[in-house]
Amino acid sequence: MVGRASLALLLCVVVAGPAALRAQAAADGRLPLQPPPPSGGQQNVIPFMEGWYANEDGTYTVAFGYLNLNRDVTVMIPVGDDNRLDVAEFDGMQPTTFLPGRQRGVFSVTLPADRVDEDVWWSLRNHQADGEVMRVPGRTNAIAYELDWKLRPQGSLHPLVWFESSSRQGRGPRGIVAETTPTTTVGSPVVLSINTRDPSERDPDDYRFVNAIPLRVVWSRYQSPGDVEFTRHESNPLPEPEVVVDSASAAGRRAIARNNNSPGPQSILLVEGHGEASVIVTFSEPGEYIMRAQVDNFRAVDSASNDQCCWTNGYVRVRVTR
Amino acid sequence: MDLQTRSARSGASWMGAATLALIATFALQGGAAAQATFASADGVDVDVTYAKDVASIIQKNCTVCHRPGGIGPIDLVDYEDAKRYARRIRRQVANRLMPPYYYDHDIGIQELKHDWRLSDEDINTIVEWVDQGALMGDPDDMPPPADLPDTDDWALTPDFGAPDLVVPSSPIDVPARGLDLWHRPLAPIGIDSDRCIKALQVKPSGDAKGVVHHANSTFMRMQEDGSFVGTGDRATEYAMGKLGEVIPEGVCRTLPADAWVRWDIHMYPGGLGTLAADAVIPDNVVELGIWLHPEDYDYEYKQDLVSYMFMEGQHDMLLPPNGFEMTQGLRSFDHPVRVDSFQPHGHLRLRAASLEIFYPETGRTEVISMVSNWSAVWHQSHIYEDDVAPLVPTGAVLVMKQWFDNTSANPNNPDPDQWVDYGSRTADEMSHFWMAVTHLDDEGYERMVEERKEKAKVIS
Numbered sequence: 001m002v003g004r005a006s007l008a009l010l011l012c013v014v015v016a017g018p019a020a021l022r023a024q025a026a027a028d029g030r031l032p033l034q035p036p037p038p039s040g041g042q043q044n045v046i047p048f049m050e051g052w053y054a055n056e057d058g059t060y061t062v063a064f065g066y067l068n069l070n071r072d073v074t075v076m077i078p079v080g081d082d083n084r085l086d087v088a089e090f091d092g093m094q095p096t097t098f099l100p101g102r103q104r105g106v107f108s109v110t111l112p113a114d115r116v117d118e119d120v121w122w123s124l125r126n127h128q129a130d131g132e133v134m135r136v137p138g139r140t141n142a143i144a145y146e147l148d149w150k151l152r153p154q155g156s157l158h159p160l161v162w163f164e165s166s167s168r169q170g171r172g173p174r175g176i177v178a179e180t181t182p183t184t185t186v187g188s189p190v191v192l193s194i195n196t197r198d199p200s201e202r203d204p205d206d207y208r209f210v211n212a213i214p215l216r217v218v219w220s221r222y223q224s225p226g227d228v229e230f231t232r233h234e235s236n237p238l239p240e241p242e243v244v245v246d247s248a249s250a251a252g253r254r255a256i257a258r259n260n261n262s263p264g265p266q267s268i269l270l271v272e273g274h275g276e277a278s279v280i281v282t283f284s285e286p287g288e289y290i291m292r293a294q295v296d297n298f299r300a301v302d303s304a305s306n307d308q309c310c311w312t313n314g315y316v317r318v319r320v321t322r
Numbered sequence: 323m324d325l326q327t328r329s330a331r332s333g334a335s336w337m338g339a340a341t342l343a344l345i346a347t348f349a350l351q352g353g354a355a356a357q358a359t360f361a362s363a364d365g366v367d368v369d370v371t372y373a374k375d376v377a378s379i380i381q382k383n384c385t386v387c388h389r390p391g392g393i394g395p396i397d398l399v400d401y402e403d404a405k406r407y408a409r410r411i412r413r414q415v416a417n418r419l420m421p422p423y424y425y426d427h428d429i430g431i432q433e434l435k436h437d438w439r440l441s442d443e444d445i446n447t448i449v450e451w452v453d454q455g456a457l458m459g460d461p462d463d464m465p466p467p468a469d470l471p472d473t474d475d476w477a478l479t480p481d482f483g484a485p486d487l488v489v490p491s492s493p494i495d496v497p498a499r500g501l502d503l504w505h506r507p508l509a510p511i512g513i514d515s516d517r518c519i520k521a522l523q524v525k526p527s528g529d530a531k532g533v534v535h536h537a538n539s540t541f542m543r544m545q546e547d548g549s550f551v552g553t554g555d556r557a558t559e560y561a562m563g564k565l566g567e568v569i570p571e572g573v574c575r576t577l578p579a580d581a582w583v584r585w586d587i588h589m590y591p592g593g594l595g596t597l598a599a600d601a602v603i604p605d606n607v608v609e610l611g612i613w614l615h616p617e618d619y620d621y622e623y624k625q626d627l628v629s630y631m632f633m634e635g636q637h638d639m640l641l642p643p644n645g646f647e648m649t650q651g652l653r654s655f656d657h658p659v660r661v662d663s664f665q666p667h668g669h670l671r672l673r674a675a676s677l678e679i680f681y682p683e684t685g686r687t688e689v690i691s692m693v694s695n696w697s698a699v700w701h702q703s704h705i706y707e708d709d710v711a712p713l714v715p716t717g718a719v720l721v722m723k724q725w726f727d728n729t730s731a732n733p734n735n736p737d738p739d740q741w742v743d744y745g746s747r748t749a750d751e752m753s754h755f756w757m758a759v760t761h762l763d764d765e766g767y768e769r770m771v772e773e774r775k776e777k778a779k780v781i782s
Contacts, residue, residue, distance in 0.1 A: 046640070046741050047741070048740075048741050048743070049740055051501070051749070067640070067741075067743060102743065134741075136643070136739070136740060136741055137737075137739050137740075139737070139739075141737070142736040142737045142749070143499065143736070144670065144736035144737075144747075144748055144749035145736065145737065145740075145749050146499060146500055146501065147500070147501045148497075148499075148500035148501045150497065150500055150501070152503065152504075153494055153503050153504065153505035153506065153507075153589075154505075154506060154507075206508075207548045207549060207550070210548075301506045302504055302505075302506060304746070306744065306745045306746050306747075306750070307502075307504055307745075307746050307747070308501060308745075308747060309501060
């Protein structure tokens with residue numbers, strides 16, 4: 001009996017294992033245990049629906065993000081047949097520059113109340129990959145995908161953002177688009193700035209909130225016909241290296257890691273939880289660009305990208321001529 | 323015979339001790355299967371009645387949840403209740419959906435602590451009772467009323483009494499709709515010396531039962547400047563439906579001196595079901611009950627609870643729309659260990675999970691545990707009985723597999739057209755196993771292997 005039982009177990013593994021593996025090819029065609037191929041932009045970009053918001057005015061906002069499976073290559077897919085929203089009136093505001101990895105909630109579309117049952121499909125095709133169209137529906141029918149504007153358990157809220165030229169404020173992935181369009185020429189630097197304030201309501205008796213939670217602003221290219229170079233603005237000096245007291249301690253190791261990974265010029269930390277975040281940008285090609293600023297309070301214990309809260313998008317169009 | 327030959331050739335050090343556990347399990351299972359067959363065959367000619375045969379099964383296995391104030395959606399307190407829901411009861415127990423303890427009964431280790439599964443004999447009795455018309459029978463055959471604990475009591479109280487320590491989270495209001503919440507308060511414990519934990523249970527109180535998806539509790543210590551750092555010890559993990567954890571005798575899971583609990587409570591507003599969209603459940607509290615060993619408790623080895631991820635790390639998982647994915651995690655230790663418990667973790671698309679051990683010296687693989695019908699609503703920590711908990715030699719590999727179904731065939735799937743990746747929300751996915759592991763040395767491992775070999779000889 002013992003021998004039969006052991007043999008049966010062994011057979012189960014032998015038979016079930018490879019069959020299961022064959023049936024479970026990953027989205028990019030790899031088998032689950034197959035190592036990823038060298039990345040050179042040949043992997044797909046996967047569109048994601050992050051979820052939907054029921055707005056106070058009766059409209060619904062659907063947030064989208066993406067996963068660029070290329071670990072270290074930015075992929076460009078212009079708006080058109082290979083990068084489109086199939087409801088034409090929403091088409092055009094999606095990204096064309098896809099940074100490596102998972103980027104959550106980079107844009108949204110807002111449906112009128114009487115079109116809440118409508119699907120908005122986002123389709124992407126990276127011709128450097130296998131040419132397969134990756135698509136996802138934006139829809140509001142599943143409660144499991146509902147997002148909201150409410151206070152998080154430790155008081156976090158989406159940061160408020162605005163541009164100097166406008167009195168309007170944006171909040172959440174829907175964010176705000178600057179009303180003015182700076183103009184520059186190829187190779188001539190231009191300063192881009194965004195203002196922000198953290199409206200979060202935190203318990204002052206909690207030691208974690210004795211000091212303000214810094215806001216982080218990260219500028220990136222969003223729609224870009226050419227390359228973009230970021231230069232550190234004078235208001236965003238390189239942080240002084242931290243003094244490492246005990247390199248063997250956990251705190252010491254963290255300090256060393258921070259010293260070795262100083263944020264780039266496009267990343268600005270507003271330690272007081274409010275202020276203006278500026279970066280100098282130089283463009284390589286003429287054309288119409290959109291630059292995106294993501295403002296987050298991810299240093300709070302109840303705010304994180306994979307928790308779907310809390311950050312806000314700000315977009316600036318830039319016209320670049322020769 | 324095969325195992326004895328191998329053992330004589332090269333000693334027990336390489337031999338899968340998990341195999342020994344399985345030997346004992348299958349030997350014991352033989353009896354249970356025979357009983358079930360006997361009952362089924364006899365059932366055709368023997369009247370099965372509620373009073374004589376069924377009431378005791380329902381009292382023991384169902385009524386604790388299915389009663390006024392319980393978490394079950396229907397009451398199963400008396401004959402009228404059972405008669406009214408007879409067809410539903412038959413369907414649920416025959417398909418092993420109730421009681422909600424999802425663990426395959428025909429493969430791997432079967433001897434588990436706090437195992438809620440019905441025996442084959444009990445299942446056959448209920449099926450036969452319903453098929454014969456769900457008769458009451460002679461009231462004089464009724465068992466005495468069950469002495470049930472209060473629905474808000476600690477489930478481990480019958481085993482250990484009241485907990486020595488109760489650490490509550492701060493209260494939080496949970497809206498009926500909206501984005502999942504992650505509540506991360508800090509709470510003091512009030513113990514000034516290191517202690518060994520005997521058992522733990524996390525208990526959402528009141529309406530929190532319906533909204534707490536999971537609650538992790540980690541020990542932290544306050545620094546002189548008022549900030550907190552982790553001690554490196556985890557108290558426990560709770561997920562919806564989980565009973566608790568019982569630490570085996572002779573080992574210690576440490577509660578550090580002066581520790582605080584750092585809660586990480588995931589609340590899922592959608593769990594409130596049919597409430598109005600603007601409704602709010604106020605003041606939800608989650609409590610951690612800790613049972614302690616005496617201060618002079620003598621132990622040999624340390625145990626910890628760790629989340630073991632799949633191979634590439636769960637942040638790399640990606641489920642295509644209307645498709646499937648399998649993840650696989652591998653883990654080995656540079657010392658022998660005993661796996662005391664196994665609990666797969668995932669969200670709405672997880673359907674199945676297995677734990678195997680691969681022995682590099684022989685190329686053998688053993689299935690230790692398998693859950694083919696995993697449910698996000700009922701997380702259980704499957705605690706192996708002390709005599710069968712898998713003993714894993716140095717270098718052997720724990721193989722942790724999970725299967726995800728993002729098709730419409732998965733009844734829990736909120737939208738099969740979506741891409742799904744790692745995330746904290748219930749709508750996103752995770753892939754890991756919680757396992758309580760006792761860290762042994764060679765001497766202790768070999769002693770335990772020998773003890774089990776002796777026991778296996780006695781059984782056979």
